[in-house]
Amino acid sequence: MDTIFAEATAPGKAGVAVIRISGPAALEAGRSLVGPLPDFHRASLRMIRSLDGSTLDHGLVLAFPAGASFTGEDVVELQIHGSRAVVSAILHTLEDLPALRQAAPGEFTRRALDNERLDLTQVEGLADLIEAETELQRLQAQRVLSGEISAKVLEWRRKLIEAAALIEATLDFADEEVPVDVFPDVLDLIDQVRSDLLVQISGYGASERIRDGFQVAIMGPPNAGKSTLMNAIARREVALTSSIAGTTRDVIEVRVDIQGIPVTFLDTAGLRETEDPLEAAGISLARRRARDADLRIFLATKDTEIFDDLSGDDFVLKGKADIADGVVSGKTGQGVDQMIARIAYILRAKTATPSVAIRERHATAMRDAVSCLSEATDGVNQERDSEIVAESLRSAVKSLEELIGRVDTDDLLGDIFSRFCIGK
């Protein structure tokens, strides 16, 4: 049985996210992220690190043994901060572990059912959950399969069916009048789909932002008016959707909606040289969070010159316009609308190339498909038997099933019979 993992909470909205790992390798995977696991059923605070040892987050870790977990298998749950960047980083780390893969939709529930882990009282609640899941899936599918994107997905489907059909024709109808060497055409089709997928995978970041929101960090020296500006932003025409105090990290988050784009503003600790180890830790956290954000606004006072960490679209504003010669003031509201307009303009440009891959799962599916398609291409180049190349192609199609739909033998046969005159 595979070990599977996924975010078990709805992505992007909550202050706390839960990542669940289930299966025979779950405990081992948990250990490679957090070191020794707490005793079963006991929550314990742990640093969560990537495989190279860098800190990803800290959060509560729980472990459950097979037979006494939600799925009935060994389970590790990580309760972490709901930040998109954090969740993403942990999911990527898990993906790199051997023997682990992303869970398919409903797969945790499915395992719980298979292992008879659900009793009657749980069943009623779960039925509601399944119905909600259905609606959610419907909406997601609709989003994936609309407009330009659906044309793209259909094109992949058509090309993969054609490539597979060409190979299958030489295997199942070798004694018929079918072309002997189909591989140049097959390689061409595979290549087209693969480069398309690679574009989509790289565009995934932008889509993720559309769904989960951008992060904009406000940096600057102490007493530059950052917090006042944050309050002003939260009170403006923009809608306040949530406000989370990250007490452990000295970073205040305000989530707002700017012209339809979800944006989280980060108010970071004032930057300055300091001897105080506690303040130094806060500053280093502020820098790290700011670095991971999508955009940085440096709020300057007239005697500060700390412009490091800035790049690309980042910009500098002089603050405290109410009492000095600045351009923006949180206190009077001067310049705030202009600043928001500028932010909206920059972020909108970043969303110009949305990807099909709106879910992490879809991105994983595409990565798997790319690796299978590469395997197929290698197979052709190494002159492996056609049925082995066909097998790689079949795996690619299977990886993409959720996007392009189920591909049956009948789809392949239909293509073969319309293309070639088969039949003695």
Place this chain on the structure above:
Amino acid sequence: MGVAADRAGIQYRLLNRSKGPAVQGPRAQMDRELFKGAVQAIIAQTKNLTVIEGQVVDLVIRSGKVTGVVLQQGGELLCDGVILTTGTFLNGVIHIGTETTSGGRMGERAATKLADLLYGLNLPMGRLKTGTPPRLDGRTIDWDRLERQPGDEDPVMLSFLSSAPAVRQIDCAITHTNARTHDIVRENLNKSAMYSGNISGVGPRYCPSIEDKIARFADKDSHQIFLEPEGLTTPSVYPNGISTSLPVDVQQDYVASIVGLEKAEFLQPGYAIEYDYVDPQALSHALEVKALPGLFLAGQINGTTGYEEAGAQGLIAGINAFLAASGGAPCVLSRADSYIGVMIDDLVTRGVSEPYRMFTSRAEFRLQLRADNADQRLTPKAIDLAMIDEQRKAAFDQKMQHLESVRLILRSTKVASRKAHESGINVSADGPARDGMELLSIPDVRPAALAELFPDLQDCDPQAVEQVAKEAIYANYLDRQQRERDRLLKDEQSVIPDTFQFSAVRGLSAELLEKLERQRPETIAHAARLEGMTPVAMNSILLALRTKDNRKASVR
């Protein structure tokens, strides 16, 4: 069937000889009379078997179960199970040009009473069509002008029990249609039964008539024809590739336009035949009619075409009729273990839209479902069912032991890449260490190349070594397939009871619910293959199933 075929095989060809073993298909052409004789001989020497010939006109049904058949010559035969194998006879209608006649095949009556009976049982019925070419008199064919097509030099037998062909081998010949042939067919297209509107049955796309080939692939100016002698003693020749339902005079015209066939005389005209079939979605995986226990169907009546397809269903229907009569659990083969399993699962879960033929592309586990390991996959099941004699079992056990010792030797040692490289195997000298199976999975590495690295192989049965080498070709893909296989087998074992109420499952779409209630899938694997099934719907069903189990458990 394999044994009988090898007693009658007059030409053997291994399809895809140049490709891997997973897609190599042994083909053989039989002498029709010898094959019939071989089958009859096997039947005659089967103990406790009495053959009664007669036409069945009715079924005896008592309390919703088939308990016998009524014969046309009078009298009832009482029994525990009936297997219907009606071929193309069920309401068969033969078309030649605009002429239509009732018939099961040329020169034989159709089975109409039996068809009425099945309609009377309210079984879902449909109509299919197939075609056949004219039979030519081989003595009137100009063989010398034609390209010969001999059989393979080292023929691959159909049964593991045979070692060499039993009778004289023959050559076939190849000829082609030409522009004149196409002109004749095109000019007379409106006279073809196919285009007359008389035929409602659906024909197979992979077996088009010559009319179809010319109408649908107008850009092709020639099609190949295989001239296949039908036996050693009969002059009859089967021109494979020109099945037709044109009027006889047009058939004669176009055949005479073909090189080598200018003077060919007909022994029998080509024709199309339409026949009834029962939608196989009405069957269980045991091939039993779900609505009428005791009635089993096999062959063309289930919408298939082809001899192997029919033979395989006959085998499964026979086994299950016996098991039902003796109170045993049904014998169902998995998609993961055999083409038979793939076929029956396809039929009963998806139904057919044209006569169903087996193709290797239908099998998800194609790399494992190979002709070379058919015995390893299926003989254990035959042993479980006590279907084979001691002698055959002993031979099988010995073969398995030979294979196992080869595998052990190959798996026992990891060879450093440098050493493998030095012994002439195409690997880089600084790669990972590999065991013998892994070395054999490298393209073009044959067992002989391992003689030095694995000296113990010398003492092994050479055939066993060759066999294990075939497994090794696909060793790298085994893990991925094994995981899929485990999942499938688990789902196949999750039985959905007959009493289960799909309407009580929450969150199913109306469309899916209708399909589930009509099809009544027997297992979770079966349900998962229905069109329109989603993971969420799957979970809802599992959930409802578990709830049911739990309720039962709490009552108990």
